[in-house]
Amino acid sequence: MKNEPALPDLDVAPDAAAPPVAEGKQRAKRRGRDGLFLRNAWWWIDYTGADGKRHRKKATPNYQTAKLVYRDTMAKIARGEVLGVREEGIRS
Secondary structure, three states, X not given: OOOOXXXXXXXXXXXXXXXXXXXXXXXXXXXXXXXXXXEOOEEEEEEEOOOOOEEEEEEEOOHHHHHHHHHHHHHHHHHOOOOOOOHHHOOO
């Protein structure tokens, strides 16, 4: 048991040592899965529709607005509204 390295303290949150983000700047990497991702300075929403398929849609350059778009989309799915299907474009 000698010469074993000490284990890190697990009581500290992993994000506690991360540097703060400057005001007005957005953090490119998100920890956790919130249905949003950043690509080429635009936030995209990533969700599974009522049909069980994965959808990705370009939202906005602002994270807070993209979060609102995501929440609105998820609410429409929960209400049972059909998304992304045009009746005139359906083929049998």
